[in-house]
Amino acid sequence: MSETLRRDFFEDLYARTPDPFDFETSAYEAAKYQHTVAILPRDRYQQGIEVGCSIGVLTSRLAEKCDQLLGIDISERALERARARCAEFPGVNFARISVPDEFPDQDFDLMVASEVAYYWSIEDFTRAKDQIADHHMAGGHLLLVHWLPVVDYHVQTGDAVHETWLEDARWRLVHGDRCDRDNLCLRRGGGIKASTQACFENSQFDSRIAKSGQGYRSDMLEKSGQRRQPSLLHQFFSRGLDVSG
Numbered sequence: 001m002s003e004t005l006r007r008d009f010f011e012d013l014y015a016r017t018p019d020p021f022d023f024e025t026s027a028y029e030a031a032k033y034q035h036t037v038a039i040l041p042r043d044r045y046q047q048g049i050e051v052g053c054s055i056g057v058l059t060s061r062l063a064e065k066c067d068q069l070l071g072i073d074i075s076e077r078a079l080e081r082a083r084a085r086c087a088e089f090p091g092v093n094f095a096r097i098s099v100p101d102e103f104p105d106q107d108f109d110l111m112v113a114s115e116v117a118y119y120w121s122i123e124d125f126t127r128a129k130d131q132i133a134d135h136h137m138a139g140g141h142l143l144l145v146h147w148l149p150v151v152d153y154h155v156q157t158g159d160a161v162h163e164t165w166l167e168d169a170r171w172r173l174v175h176g177d178r179c180d181r182d183n184l185c186l187r188r189g190g191g192i193k194a195s196t197q198a199c200f201e202n203s204q205f206d207s208r209i210a211k212s213g214q215g216y217r218s219d220m221l222e223k224s225g226q227r228r229q230p231s232l233l234h235q236f237f238s239r240g241l242d243v244s245g
Helices: 007-016 027-038 057-065 078-085 124-132 158-168 204-211
Strands: 043-050 067-074 092-096 108-114 138-146 171-178 183-189 215-223
Touching: 007 078, 027 057, 027 138, 027 171, 027 215, 043 057, 043 138, 057 067, 057 078, 057 108, 067 078, 078 092, 092 204, 124 138, 124 158, 158 171, 158 204
Parallel strands: 043 067, 043 108, 067 092, 108 138
Antiparallel strands: 138 215, 171 183, 171 215
16 A cells, blocks of 8 residues: 545445444553543643544543644544534534645644554655644644554554654654553653553563554654654664564
């Protein structure tokens, strides 16, 4: 897979089942969302955006941290469920927007890209990174969360997404976690708030992810004030984790 997955793919996916990724029912997803919200460096944000909000499960948790929150997705079917789920939050709005062909004309102090960036082609990924950087408020945060094992319809792996973003000189790492199916996390970076997850150092940590076939990575970034530099490790990390064993 080398091209960006288009709207028809996701509309068909949500037409077949309203929750194709088990966001509503999976204990793994629930723990991941708990971890995602727990690692936010600030208790409150003025303007948040969730790129690829799907049916709004994570959106409903982020809503408690944001005065205003915009959830955007490529699928209108997914957005219908997201709107219903988050109807109780007056500061939450949704829009069908196809990044990077479109992007909201406003700035945000919390930007979340969760389980979305590996659907973009390399060219579209570069454009999306530029748009996110251009609409990021000074002093705000960008949170990346992505599945690590290889998936045949993903254009690139979660590691490729994160490593390319970290090599962009416009951003610097606040802290990052690699978490397995049990939400045991390998952590790097400083300035970390207390988390509900167990954290440890383990040289064979990635083998746990590979054997289980489940695991994700989260990286919290902030703007560095520098200009962008090209990725050096993107091709290496595109190979991802081998889960065949």
